[in-house]
Amino acid sequence: FFLFFCQAVFMGEQGTISVFFSEYNNIPKKLRIIDLFLLWSFFTGVIQFVYVCLVGTFPFNSFLSGFISCVGTFVLFASLRLQLNPGNSFRVSEERAFADFIFCNFVFHLAVFNFMG
Amino acid sequence: PPAPLPSFPLFPLIKRRRQRQASMARERRRLLALLAVAVVAAAALCGSVVAGGDVVGDLSAISVGQARNTLVLVESEGVLESHSKFLEMVRGNAAKYGGEVDVRVAWDGGAKEIVLSKWGRWVYDSLVLLAPEAERLGGQSLSAAVADFVEAGHSAVLVGSESMSDETRKAAANCGVQFSDASRVADPFHTAAFDSEVIEASNFLSGAGAKGVLSARATARPVLWRGVGAHVAPSNPLAFSALRGSATAFCPTAKGALSKKKSNLVKFTGTDLSLVSLVQARNNARVAVTGSMAMLSDELFAKEDISSNKFFAEDVTSWVLGYKSLLRSHGLAHRLTESGETQDVYRIKDGLSVSMRVEEWSAAQQRWLPHKPAASGPIQVELTMLDPHLRTNFKTDKEGTFVADVTAPDVYGVFKFVVDYKSRGYSFIHLEEQVPIRPFRHDEYERFITAAYPYYASILSTMAAFFIFGFAILYTK
Numbered sequence: 001f002f003l004f005f006c007q008a009v010f011m012g013e014q015g016t017i018s019v020f021f022s023e024y025n026n027i028p029k030k031l032r033i034i035d036l037f038l039l040w041s042f043f044t045g046v047i048q049f050v051y052v053c054l055v056g057t058f059p060f061n062s063f064l065s066g067f068i069s070c071v072g073t074f075v076l077f078a079s080l081r082l083q084l085n086p087g088n089s090f091r092v093s094e095e096r097a098f099a100d101f102i103f104c105n106f107v108f109h110l111a112v113f114n115f116m117g
Numbered sequence: 118p119p120a121p122l123p124s125f126p127l128f129p130l131i132k133r134r135r136q137r138q139a140s141m142a143r144e145r146r147r148l149l150a151l152l153a154v155a156v157v158a159a160a161a162l163c164g165s166v167v168a169g170g171d172v173v174g175d176l177s178a179i180s181v182g183q184a185r186n187t188l189v190l191v192e193s194e195g196v197l198e199s200h201s202k203f204l205e206m207v208r209g210n211a212a213k214y215g216g217e218v219d220v221r222v223a224w225d226g227g228a229k230e231i232v233l234s235k236w237g238r239w240v241y242d243s244l245v246l247l248a249p250e251a252e253r254l255g256g257q258s259l260s261a262a263v264a265d266f267v268e269a270g271h272s273a274v275l276v277g278s279e280s281m282s283d284e285t286r287k288a289a290a291n292c293g294v295q296f297s298d299a300s301r302v303a304d305p306f307h308t309a310a311f312d313s314e315v316i317e318a319s320n321f322l323s324g325a326g327a328k329g330v331l332s333a334r335a336t337a338r339p340v341l342w343r344g345v346g347a348h349v350a351p352s353n354p355l356a357f358s359a360l361r362g363s364a365t366a367f368c369p370t371a372k373g374a375l376s377k378k379k380s381n382l383v384k385f386t387g388t389d390l391s392l393v394s395l396v397q398a399r400n401n402a403r404v405a406v407t408g409s410m411a412m413l414s415d416e417l418f419a420k421e422d423i424s425s426n427k428f429f430a431e432d433v434t435s436w437v438l439g440y441k442s443l444l445r446s447h448g449l450a451h452r453l454t455e456s457g458e459t460q461d462v463y464r465i466k467d468g469l470s471v472s473m474r475v476e477e478w479s480a481a482q483q484r485w486l487p488h489k490p491a492a493s494g495p496i497q498v499e500l501t502m503l504d505p506h507l508r509t510n511f512k513t514d515k516e517g518t519f520v521a522d523v524t525a526p527d528v529y530g531v532f533k534f535v536v537d538y539k540s541r542g543y544s545f546i547h548l549e550e551q552v553p554i555r556p557f558r559h560d561e562y563e564r565f566i567t568a569a570y571p572y573y574a575s576i577l578s579t580m581a582a583f584f585i586f587g588f589a590i591l592y593t594k
Contacts, residue, residue: 030593037586044575051571059569066572069579077586098591105587109580116569116576117562 045070188241249281260287293356299368326541329442344409362390440480444544487517
């Protein structure tokens with residue numbers, strides 16, 4: 001069964017990965033931009049985590065605020081992407097989604113900047 | 118004032134009542150006047166006592182242990198002659214170093230006329246007891262009198278003998294020195310040539326504590342000794358032995374010299390046997406206890422070529438009477454190192470300076486000189502909160518003040534600087550000074566920490582990226 005699974009995913013034109021790559025460029029541009037930011041904040045978070053593993057947690061509050069800024073903005077952008085995705089069943093207007101997004105980011109960055117210390 | 122009597126005589130009862138009230142009022146006034154007089158008299162008496170107390174106040178140079186008025190109590194007139202050289206030495210030292218010596222004879226175990234304290238003030242401030250058979254002193258039993266005396270901070274020399282009274286034994290036991298039940302100490306390998314009873318003891322106090330008590334000439338030759346041995350418990354931090362028995366010394370009793378069953382006798386054997394014991398109490402009162410009257414007698418003092426009895430006795434009495442190795446300390450002060458100001462509360466990681474003055478009495482110059490810790494060992498100061506967080510040695514500066522520079526630890530709380538100096542042979546010093554230490558205020562922390570620069574960078578870059586992407590999302594179709 002495992003072999004069958006791998007074949008289905010990785011091989012052939014109908015495999016999941018190749019379908020994914022060919023279909024990706026068809027999704028709206030906005031969502032692709034958001035995906036780019038998601039990648040950015042993910043890698044920034046990974047870099048910080050590796051750094052703290054190497055150097056230690058001396059200014060622990062600074063580490064937390066830096067890490068949380070990456071994770072939090074990832075979450076906020078992801079939720080914006082969910083709300084803007086035309087395929088989803090619930091619908092708020094785009095303006096409303098974006099306004100919520102701006103407000104949440106404002107509060108979030110305020111907290112993070114103060115916690116940095 | 119009572120109402121005027123009614124004119125008509127139909128109220129004789131009322132009249133009598135008013136008379137009684139008037140007489141009671143008179144009584145009350147008389148009593149009040151008496152009370153006022155009594156209060157004024159008491160105030161006058163108190164005032165005179167306080168004013169009279171200033172007479173003692175000018176002896177501020179005297180501290181615990183300094184002999185100014187010594188009482189030497191001898192057994193009988195015969196002792197005055199047989200110990201004349203010792204008494205002459207005591208008198209001579211007192212004359213040289215300032216002080217009076219009062220030699221009194223105790224007869225028939227009484228010594229009733231001698232008072233140690235009068236009207237709550239001590240008449241004598243040090244005591245040399247050459248009366249082993251005395252039982253009472255100053256209206257009290259000897260052991261109680263000596264115990265009170267030493268507890269008040271005065272020094273005493275207790276000398277026992279083969280025929281000493283139980284009170285003398287008890288007095289010595291109160292000081293931590295237990296006399297043996299045997300009546301002599303035998304040492305077959307160290308007996309004096311001229312008398313088989315006398316032993317030659319050369320196991321002197323040595324090591325770090327010896328310099329404060331014994332001088333080189335006292336330990337140059339053995340001490341000739343004959344009397345009752347004693348034992349000082351090794352766990353006793355205050356009592357120590359200036360002269361021990363050699364390894365071959367023992368106390369022969371009727372039951373034998375050393376019994377395997379009774380461990381009581383093991384204490385009085387060999388180097389556990391203490392021939393001359395010294396005690397320095399926690400209030401810095403000094404007591405010397407020995408079981409040998411003969412050690413201080415003229416005949417053994419005279420044998421100067423083979424013994425150092427004279428110098429040993431002189432050293433021990435000088436130590437006890439406070440002519441040497443006497444310290445006084447005062448002024449444990451603390452301040453910040455840079456600004457030099459003393460604060461109520463310090464902050465963690467502050468640089469603190471603690472200083473103290475310790476002085477040693479110089480009998481030769483009759484004044485207090487700065488103490489040099491080379492002889493007695495370095496003095497340490499601790500910064501303690503339940504446990505010592507810091508401990509360091511003091512350094513002396515040029516005026517003899519002891520100074521130590523420390524950094525307040527990273528722990529906050531209520532600390533205290535403690536100087537607890539217990540050097541054998543020198544006075545004990547114990548000073549404490551409470552020092553609260555507070556944590557950082559919110560604006561005293563480090564501002565931009567180098568190790569956190571990556572986090573600062575990530576946060577700022579995330580905010581910038583959000584700004585840019587926000588525009589990008591808004592303005593894309």
